Amino acid sequence: MPQVSSKVGDDAGARDRSPDPSGWVDLHGDALYRFAILRVGDPHAAEDLVQETFLSALRAADRFEGKSSVRTWLIAILKYKIVDHFRTTAVEVRASDLAVWEEEDDEEFFDKRGHWKRAVREWRGSPDELVENKDFWRVFQSCLTKLPEAHRRAFALREIDGRDSEEICEILSITPANYWVMIHRARSRLRKCLDANWFRRDLERG
Amino acid sequence: MMINCKESAVRSSQLRDRQLKGIRKVELWYHLLICQFCRIYGKQIGMLGNLSRKLGEVTGSSTTPVEGLKDIKLPEDAKARIKNRLSTN
Numbered sequence: 001m002p003q004v005s006s007k008v009g010d011d012a013g014a015r016d017r018s019p020d021p022s023g024w025v026d027l028h029g030d031a032l033y034r035f036a037i038l039r040v041g042d043p044h045a046a047e048d049l050v051q052e053t054f055l056s057a058l059r060a061a062d063r064f065e066g067k068s069s070v071r072t073w074l075i076a077i078l079k080y081k082i083v084d085h086f087r088t089t090a091v092e093v094r095a096s097d098l099a100v101w102e103e104e105d106d107e108e109f110f111d112k113r114g115h116w117k118r119a120v121r122e123w124r125g126s127p128d129e130l131v132e133n134k135d136f137w138r139v140f141q142s143c144l145t146k147l148p149e150a151h152r153r154a155f156a157l158r159e160i161d162g163r164d165s166e167e168i169c170e171i172l173s174i175t176p177a178n179y180w181v182m183i184h185r186a187r188s189r190l191r192k193c194l195d196a197n198w199f200r201r202d203l204e205r206g
Numbered sequence: 207m208m209i210n211c212k213e214s215a216v217r218s219s220q221l222r223d224r225q226l227k228g229i230r231k232v233e234l235w236y237h238l239l240i241c242q243f244c245r246i247y248g249k250q251i252g253m254l255g256n257l258s259r260k261l262g263e264v265t266g267s268s269t270t271p272v273e274g275l276k277d278i279k280l281p282e283d284a285k286a287r288i289k290n291r292l293s294t295n
Contacts, residue, residue, distance in 0.1 A: 025280075025289050033280035035265040047284040054292055075266055106212060114210030120243035123250055127257040130274075131264060137274040140257070158223070159258035165223060184219040187251045194254070 021058050028074050035075055039082050039156045041145045049085060053078040079161075083171055086157075090173050091150040102181065105188060123199045136198060143193035147186055154179060155186035209233050211244050218248040222255060 032053055036046035056077050057064075064073060111117050130136045144152060150172065157168045169179050209217070217234040220226040226234065238245050264272050280288075 021292060025285050025292070029280040029285055029288065030278070031265075033284075034275055034278045037278060038261060038265050043281075047280065047288075050280060050284070051288045051291060054288055055295060058292060058295055109215075110210075110212045114212035116211050116243045120246045120250070122246055123253060127253065127260045130257060131260050132272050132274045134274045134277060137278075140261075155258070159255050160262035162259060162262065165225070180220065180225070183223070184216055187219055187222075187254060188215065191247070191250050191254060195250075 021054070021061060024054055024057070024070070024074070028071050031071060032074060032078055035078055036082065038141075038144075039160060040085060041149075041152055045085065049078060049081045052081050056081070086153055086171050087173075091153065102185065105185060109188070109192070121195075121200070123195070139198045140194065143190050143197065146193060147189055150174075151182045151186040151189070154182045155190065158183055159187075209237050211237075211241060211247075214238070214241065214244040215247055218244065218251060221248070222251060 029050060032050045033046055036049045037043060040046050040049065053074055057074055060077075064070070109117060125136075130140075144155070147155065153172055154168055154174075157163045157171060158165070163171075165176060165179055165183075168174075169176055172179075174182070214234060214237045217226055217230060221231070221234060238248065261275075264275065
């Protein structure tokens with residue numbers, strides 16, 4: 001069996017097509033962790049999912065055909081692990097909770113006639129530029145983790161992974177009506193958090 | 207025919223998911239014609255989606271991560287623990 005390159009890091013790991021598991025953690029651990037933390041939010045859950053991914057891959061290593069890189073194969077396994085994690089740790093969403101959150105948000109954003117309380121100002125920058133900015137990423141991640149757990153999961157599945165609403169309702173065991181409320185509130189809260197903690201400060205910085 | 211900004215925000219979210227049809231869509235477009243804040247809001251949730259998709263792509267690809275994400279690493283103690291688990295399996 002060919003040995004994994006001794007070069008450690010993302011560059012080496014990305015090209016690796018060897019199923020030899022001896023260097024997996026050093027070669028792919030960071031990339032898998034980045035993938036998981038963005039979707040599940042909780043660092044400990046992300047670490048556990050990475051570990052489960054490596055263990056599943058180890059059991060299936062004989063079946064790896066080398067048609068893709070090891071990194072791509074591991075990420076495919078991790079995607080299943082994350083969906084399983086969402087299914088097995090379902091967050092109960094009660095209609096009463098949704099109603100309370102909705103009322104709180106409405107009072108914060110809109111006046112009694114349903115008009116914006118504060119001016120909505122244009123944002124500067126493009127996704128390509130922002131994703132390269134470490135400081136923006138920290139703010140984005142912080143805003144994401146502030147969302148209620150169920151909202152964050154719905155947002156991650158819809159906006160980060162691009163899954164459709166029917167699939168998300170099935171994974172999260174929620175009704176379509178609850179999904180529409182949750183995804184709207186998630187967008188609305190995330191927009192507000194980024195606006196306050198990045199884009200308005202960006203304007204102030206000039 | 208007139209909806210307010212609160213309703214416009216809800217429908218902008220549904221529009222993004224291609225779930226807005228018929229008269230509800232026409233009402234949203236009519237509101238957007240006259241409301242600059244809601245037009246900006248719609249652009250912002252669109253940008254949020256594009257940004258999230260971009261993050262999804264760069265973390266899901268097998269290539270080197272973008273500069274902004276390179277600092278996110280699996281903690282060393284977790285690496286040691288996982289290596290230990292792998293070696294005992």
